[in-house]
Amino acid sequence: MNLKQLSQHLNLSQTTVSRALNGYPEVNEATRKRVLEAAQDLNYRPNTRAKGLATGRALAIGHVIPVSNQHEMVNPVFGDFIAGAGESYARAGYDMVLSLVADQDMTRAYQDIRARGTVDGIIVHGPVIDDARIGVLNRLGLPFVVHGRSTDVDQPYSWIDVNNRGAFERGTQFLIELGHTRIALLNGQEHMDFAHRRRNGYETGLIGKGLTPDPRLMRSEEMTEVFGYRAARDMLEQDDPPTAFICSSIITALGARRAVHDAGLILARDVSIITFDDALSYLENGDDVPIFTALRSSVRYAGREAADMLLSLIADPGKAVQSRLLEADLIIGRSTGPAPA
Secondary structure, eight states: OOHHHHHHHHTOOHHHHHHHHTTOTTSOHHHHHHHHHHHHHTTOOOOHHHHHHHHTOOOEEEEEEEGGGHHHHTTHHHHHHHHHHHHHHHHHTOEEEEEEEOGGGHHHHHHHHHHHTOOSEEEEOSOBTTOHHHHHHHHHTOOEEEESOOTTOOSOOEEEEEOHHHHHHHHHHHHHHTTOOOEEEEEOOTTBHHHHHHHHHHHHHHHHTTOOOOGGGEEESOOOHHHHHHHHHHHHTSSSOOSEEEESOHHHHHHHHHHHHHTTOOBTTTBEEEEEOOOBTTBOOOSSSOSSEEEEOOHHHHHHHHHHHHHHHHHOTTOOOOEEEEOOEEEOOTTOOOOOO
């Protein structure tokens, strides 16, 4: 069914039906309700291209992924973020455009996107320290929201982030309160801002409890299961091995757990593990009782909130930049226990 057929069914003009569907205030509430109910009952879906021509918008949001960070970002965490954002786009009648671009072509890619008018806004993924993309997008005047933040960027921009530093400080101190003093960090790549902040939180947690950070207990790579396994295995073979690990991803934590098992040790009795990002749709952290003690913040929720934030900036170009800092909850699971005697 198209707009003309829906209008004929309701015995209303196409203009009135279109305005009711798009929330124009001059349409009275009774008419709006009647139009929306009929659209739902008759499974009416507006033609996105025609709607875009009428509003002067592309009705699409761009997600541009830099090639160098694709493995760090295009994983179950990224999938959940996209799923959450997609829910908000669908409600607003927007499509999603996903692009993978070489790092050296990033500026040109944004310029081309702006010139072609193929999207109304951009979500920036995987910000690094002093991220040049923020300055480029500000100069182009293209609405954007950063999923994360960028240390050392001193210009205004909209972002949504989790308190990575606070979460890892809290997780580290929780392990110290259990009696652990040899605590290892298995982190993401630390040129990326989230991992930089997590390391700061980890070191602050140690120093705040009178412990000195040990470089031998810190690893930073792509957050894979193999990285978690190899790093934990190597550390557990040291003369003075760690009794606890704090991991930047449940994927890495799975590798660390495998290394603990292969070393003939028992999780929570001999070695404790805390993970971050355990609330994933297709990689659940157990059932009623979590397998891992976790620093939990729903990335799917962050995706919805980032999308809503960007859509509000598109709807009101004069709106001031926005920011949202989410907190991670400490969820006690079966992977932590008192330090071994």
